[in-house]
Amino acid sequence: MRSSSAQALFGSGRPVVIPFLTAGFPSRRTFLEAAQIAHAAGAAALEIGMPFSDPLADGPAIQHSSQGALAAGMTLEGVFDLAATVRARLPIPLFLMGYLNPVLRLGMERFARMAKAAGVAGTIIPDCPVEEAAAWVRCSRRQDLENIFLIAPTSSEERIRRIDRRSTSFSYCVSVAGVTGARRAVTRSTRDYLARVRRVAQKPYVVGFGIARPEHIRALRGLADGFVVGSALVPLLEERNSGLVKAGRLIRGLVRAAE
């Protein structure tokens, strides 16, 4: 599937679940197994984290997974290699999420070409807001890669409109002002904010940051087109025995809640 698969994501009208997995964490093998299990559990797409030394938008769990992957020698080439492997096995779109500096270091053109060659559908770069994205948007468009920009609870309606226009196929709403990390409950203000996005956004959007339990998704029913789960998976992936099974169960529970 090509980039059209990103649009096809929301074709059924039912909200989708997108697990986030840091490339190469806790090991190459477990990462690949986790991707397989996520797909089997009903994941509609995968977000693959590109590890970075200074992940500003991430809380302790994702930071820990990034550090672990870097310590094990993960590089962007390694990320592309893993993405291509997953892509060959699973018929779902893959999105890369990571910070701008490694992309710049590799070279935007080269990054875009390699991402395309690996079968990636698009990218999410949290430290590259729409104002700074012109060069990257040009490069990714040439390779037919999707650009998914972030919307935050602090974004004004005008900004939401602008981000929605710049995102291709869908946007990514950060559920709370804060970094990634599992949270206990979904608050009223998150619902109000997503209702505001719903009024303004023309394209679909997914919600991430803090989505860890089926009840979070149930609490946001009707307010989003998809849900991203990341931090809640990190400790499970590190569990020796039944961790992967638990991760699969968690994703399946989230998928059911979304249906």
Next chain:
Amino acid sequence: MPAKASHRRPLYLRRPDRRGRFGAYGGRYVPETLIPALDQLAADFERAWKDKSFRAEYARWLAEFAGRPTPLYHAANLSRRLGRGQIYLKREDLNHTGSHKLNNTIGQILLAVRQGKRRIIAETGAGQHGVATATVAALFGLICDVYMGAVDVARQAPNVERMRLLGARVIPVTTGAQTLKDATSEAIRDWVANVETTYYVIGSVVGPHPYPYMVREFQRVIGREARAQALRQCGHLPDTLVACVGGGSNAIGLFTDFLPDTKVEMIGVEAGGCGRRSGQHAASLTAGTVGVLHGSMSYLLQDQYGQVTVPHSISAGLDYPGVGPEHSFLRDSGRVRYLSVTDKDALAAFEMLARTEGILPALESAHAIAALSHLPGNKSGRRLIVVCLSGRGDKDLATVMEQNHA
């Protein structure tokens, strides 16, 4: 601004552009959550900086609380010893709390009060910015949390104690190398989570726009005073300015008002650590490459994969892999020359200034003193050199003693 005018005026004399760029450097590479707060801050700073009453209040706190103007001191003994010309020290170490950092924290906290923010956060390496922030937060009755790498908490114990006495909470950061880089990342994460109620006081000319520009404006007082003092005391402008560069706020502060004086030579001194070839240094301008860290594009220390590498300096205040974007611009334009000196040279300079002038400099400032030996000799002795003595060395005694007994 019309294109013609920009031809007449060198770019470095202007403000950063609308996107907060000094040429190719600067910008705002931060999570979306912070963008509205940065827009607000830029607008509020602009308004305040044009407001005479804000300026007057800022000047009053600088005079009555910080103790400005700081002297421009003729270091006659050091001048004789080195034979490079007449060396004058801009005594930022004589500011209340012992460094130039107070100029900036007074300005930013006045702005925070204007914005109605009740909680202040900051990052600190050597602790000087942390102490300055904790001090002004105490003065204005604000809650203050300071992020500090766990390694720095250990090596800068007196400043940690001072912050605590001033009522601030010092939060040790145990991720990464546990130094300033990691403290900065953690402070940004805190700000992302608490942006509605919290003001983040960045301690140098780094970070997303408007910080590099705003901190420059608050630190310009150093150069403005030094310029007037040189004219009054010596009858002419300095030939050479020297300042250390970690993030680069004392250097930008000294340089800015001299930038139009094209005959004034400017030298920024980075931390060469164990030597640039060792890989153990913090010399981002002289040995780094362009990248994005902590919200702006600038030179930085990174590996071939774009991962930010762990810097090294004997001075906790210079132990940072990035540098202010305006310095990157000044480097490329050739207006300022940047060089690095080693830990060893800085320690020798620390002792030399103590012995010749009775002044213990901060290890940061000792780098600037050490660079004087790199200047050509001056037989007539008429060359006028102004060095920014950015801070005092009491906080570094443990480090210096450890090195002397090693």
